[in-house]
Amino acid sequence: MPHDHTHQINDYNRAFAIGLVLNLIFVAIEFSYGIAAESLALIADAGHNLSDVFSLLLAWAAVLLASRDATEKRTYGFRKGTIIASLASAMLLLVALGGIAWEAIGRFSQPQAVKGMTVIVVASVGVVINTITALLFLSGQKRDLNIRGAFLHMAADAGISLGVVVSGIMIIATDWRLIDPIVSLLIVAVILCGTWPLLRDSLNLAIDAVPQHIDMPEIKNYLAGLENVSRIHDLHVWPLSTTDVALTVHLTVDKDVLPKDFLSNIQQQLHDRFEIEHSTIQVERHDDVPCFINNSNCS
Numbered sequence: 675m676p677h678d679h680t681h682q683i684n685d686y687n688r689a690f691a692i693g694l695v696l697n698l699i700f701v702a703i704e705f706s707y708g709i710a711a712e713s714l715a716l717i718a719d720a721g722h723n724l725s726d727v728f729s730l731l732l733a734w735a736a737v738l739l740a741s742r743d744a745t746e747k748r749t750y751g752f753r754k755g756t757i758i759a760s761l762a763s764a765m766l767l768l769v770a771l772g773g774i775a776w777e778a779i780g781r782f783s784q785p786q787a788v789k790g791m792t793v794i795v796v797a798s799v800g801v802v803i804n805t806i807t808a809l810l811f812l813s814g815q816k817r818d819l820n821i822r823g824a825f826l827h828m829a830a831d832a833g834i835s836l837g838v839v840v841s842g843i844m845i846i847a848t849d850w851r852l853i854d855p856i857v858s859l860l861i862v863a864v865i866l867c868g869t870w871p872l873l874r875d876s877l878n879l880a881i882d883a884v885p886q887h888i889d890m891p892e893i894k895n896y897l898a899g900l901e902n903v904s905r906i907h908d909l910h911v912w913p914l915s916t917t918d919v920a921l922t923v924h925l926t927v928d929k930d931v932l933p934k935d936f937l938s939n940i941q942q943q944l945h946d947r948f949e950i951e952h953s954t955i956q957v958e959r960h961d962d963v964p965c966f967i968n969n970s971n972c973s
Contacts, residue, residue, distance in 0.1 A: 686821065689810035690734035693828065697727050700803045707796045719834075722770060723800070726827045729766055733759050733824040740915050753915030756820040757879045760916055763823025764873035767830060771862050771869065774834065778858035785851035794842040800835030804828050817887070819876055819916040826872060830865045837861045882912040885919055893948055897923060900940065904928045904960070911950070918951040926958045 705720040736759035739752035808828035815822035841857040844850070875886060884890055888911055897906045905926040914920050921944060933939075937955055944950040 686734070686737050686814065689814075690730055690737070690824075693807040693810055693824070694727060694730055694734075696803045696807055697723060697730065700800060701727065703799065704796055707792055710792070719797075719800075719838075722773075723831060725766070725770065726831055729763055729827045730824055732762060733820050735759070736820050750914055750920075753918055756818070756916040757876060757913065760819035760823045760872065761876035761880055763820070763827060764869060764876050767823070767827060767865075767869045768873065770830070771866055774858060775862045778855035778862070781855040781858075782852065785854065794839055794846075797835045797838035797842065801832050801839060804832035804835060808832055817917065819872060819879065821916075822872055823876075826865070826868055829868070833861045833865060834858075879913045879916065884911045885913050888919060888948065888950075893921075893944070893950075896943065896947070897925065897940075900925070902927045902929045902932060902936075908956075914952060919949060920952040920954075921950045922954045922956075924956045924958055926960065928960065930959065932957070 701720050701723050704723065708720055736755040739755040742752050744751040805828075808825055811821050811825035811828065815825035837857045837860075841854040844853045879885065890911065893911070894906070894909065897903065897909070903925050907924050907926070909921070909923040911919060911921045937957070940955060941953045944953045
């Protein structure tokens with residue numbers, strides 16, 4: 675039985691819309707105050723936040739495409755777009771972290787003063803807005819890599835803005851400017867730890883690896899233990915999207931007549947127990963002409 679994703683998609687639409695509006699407003703505020711305070715750091719961060727707006731748009735577009743119906747040319751629809759979007763998000767985030775780390779390292783030799791309370795106040799607003807946006811994707815990011823990409827982008831921005839606030843306060847209190855690059859590198863390290871699994875899992879899904887939450891040994895045990903099934907072969911499991919999983923398998927049976935609900939029961943169990951959204955099962959009998967893919971490479 676397929677999942678009904680309508681409510682989930684509507685929730686994502688709402689989250690993306692709110693996140694985009696909040697972040698566009700913040701980009702405008704940050705850019706304006708950056709000019710007023712003559713702070714290159716604020717202007718540069720506004721540009722960085724604008725790139726995250728594009729990342730949100732990319733993830734949102736992937737969600738919308740995934741909800742479109744399949745066509746004769748694209749028989750699985752556009753669901754793979756969510757995997758491409760999650761991979762792109764991970765790569766964009768790594769590039770952004772690299773830029774921040776490079777800037778932080780440069781400031782060890784040429785430490786810069788934080789531009790007074792204006793920078794701290796604007797960064798505090800960034801913490802609030804980016805945290806609110808990240809929370810919109812908190813629940814969905816646990817099982818959907820595309821949503822996790824959006825979550826990590828917003829969480830990363832919240833962390834970076836928090837770093838600006840903390841380092842700014844400490845610099846004002848101690849006048850030790852090296853606090854700024856040190857805090858920046860610490861934040862980059864923390865965010866990198868969260869981004870690396872996103873990149874790894876996105877790459878795996880992009881090459882049709884078995885999704886991490888799928889228990890292949892348990893699926894094999896279930897299929898091999900079915901009544902009337904003497905052998906299974908050509909078992910393949912791959913992602914249709916960041917949330918949907920497909921399976922194909924050949925079952926060799928030892929009876930000529932099977933229960934009429936034999937296949938439907940198996941598909942229901944694969945769906946309910948193993949979260950297999952789309953399963954295709956071919957039944958073979960011992961005296962059938964051997965399947966041309968029934969060989970050691972397909973076991």
